[in-house]
Amino acid sequence: MTSSATFRRFAFAYGTAFAVLYVVALKLDLALFTVYPAQSVVLLGTHHSRDVVDPAMSFLAPAMYWYGWTASAALGAFVFGLLGALLPGRGARWIWSGWLWVTPLAAMSACVYLTMPWFRL
Amino acid sequence: MATILLIIYGLVAVALLGALTHQTLATWAPGRSGSFFSRFRCVPPASFANAVVILYVIAALLGAIVYLYFRVDIRPSLERGGHWPALGFFDIKEHFISIGAALLPAYWVCWRRPRTDEPYRLRAALTAILAFIVWWGFLTGHVVNNIMGFGS
Numbered sequence: 001m002t003s004s005a006t007f008r009r010f011a012f013a014y015g016t017a018f019a020v021l022y023v024v025a026l027k028l029d030l031a032l033f034t035v036y037p038a039q040s041v042v043l044l045g046t047h048h049s050r051d052v053v054d055p056a057m058s059f060l061a062p063a064m065y066w067y068g069w070t071a072s073a074a075l076g077a078f079v080f081g082l083l084g085a086l087l088p089g090r091g092a093r094w095i096w097s098g099w100l101w102v103t104p105l106a107a108m109s110a111c112v113y114l115t116m117p118w119f120r121l
Numbered sequence: 122m123a124t125i126l127l128i129i130y131g132l133v134a135v136a137l138l139g140a141l142t143h144q145t146l147a148t149w150a151p152g153r154s155g156s157f158f159s160r161f162r163c164v165p166p167a168s169f170a171n172a173v174v175i176l177y178v179i180a181a182l183l184g185a186i187v188y189l190y191f192r193v194d195i196r197p198s199l200e201r202g203g204h205w206p207a208l209g210f211f212d213i214k215e216h217f218i219s220i221g222a223a224l225l226p227a228y229w230v231c232w233r234r235p236r237t238d239e240p241y242r243l244r245a246a247l248t249a250i251l252a253f254i255v256w257w258g259f260l261t262g263h264v265v266n267n268i269m270g271f272g273s
Contacts, residue, residue, distance in 0.1 A: 004230075004234050007226075007230065007234075008227075008230045008234065008236075010226070011226035011227040011229070011230045012227050012230075014223060014226060014227070015223050015224045015226065015227040018219075018220065018223030019220050019223065022216070022219055022220055022223075026216065035189075037189040037190075037192050037193050038193050062192050062193060062196070062197070064188070064189070064192050066188070066215045066219070067185065069219070070219045070222075073219070073223070074223070077223060097239065097240065097243050098240075098243070098246075100224075100227055100243065100247065101243065101246035101247055101250060104220050104221075104223075104224060104250055105250065107220055108216070108217055108220060108250075108254075111213060111216035111217070111220070112213055115209050115212045115213050115216070116209075118205050118206065118208055118209025118212060119205065119206050119209050
């Protein structure tokens with residue numbers, strides 16, 4: 001019962017925090033690592049190929065940030081999840097459980113907003 | 122290899138789509154035996170939770186692998202062809218998939234370890250969000266896949 005309640009608090013905190021942190025990672029371009037699939041190279045942190053080679057040649061080394069953004073948000077959310085799990089059960093009941101679905105919806109809207117430049121090209 | 126993975130990915134996605142659609146409709150508009158559409162909504166929604174979690178994780182992992190091929194072989198062609206809205210929809214799909222994956226532990230807890238004082242609408246909302254994400258991902262992936270063809 002106790003472990004179930006602890007996992008519940010972890011899961012609720014993790015899901016909510018991830019949604020927020022993913023938007024932050026996306027907006028600030030905070031990828032834990034950058035993947036260069038054509039070269040099979042993974043670099044720690046956010047790297048832009050256009051920063052080191054001519055922008056016209058950047059297509060030779062396409063970079064992928066989605067994995068890094070997800071990892072950044074997952075790492076941060078894991079910390080929040082642990083903090084949530086440590087909350088006393090009575091204290092956690094004061095937190096509105098609706099944040100668990102409101103926050104992802106808001107984060108999804110923010111992601112759509114941050115992707116809008118694609119539709120203006 | 123990429124084609125085989127894509128086919129498996131598609132099959133897993135169809136199974137996930139079916140499970141989540143069943144569960145969402147049974148949660149929001151439970152039916153009684155009768156017509157085909159009523160029977161479709163008659164299923165016990167909690168029994169789908171494990172399958173949804175497992176299928177979502179498998180689909181996300183397969184998608185993450187296939188995405189590598191997409192980035193190198195397909196996306197440059199789409200960029201050259203000026204398919205910017207399609208790429209935008211695809212980016213939204215990847216964001217949604219990540220957010221949905223993070224909701225899986227809470228979704229599972231809500232369905233498999235429900236608390237008596239927990240509002241039913243919480244698990245209903247989580248299920249609807251996941252269903253929306255999976256439908257979005259499926260349709261977007263399908264459209265992007267069919268724009269240029271995969272592996273051509």
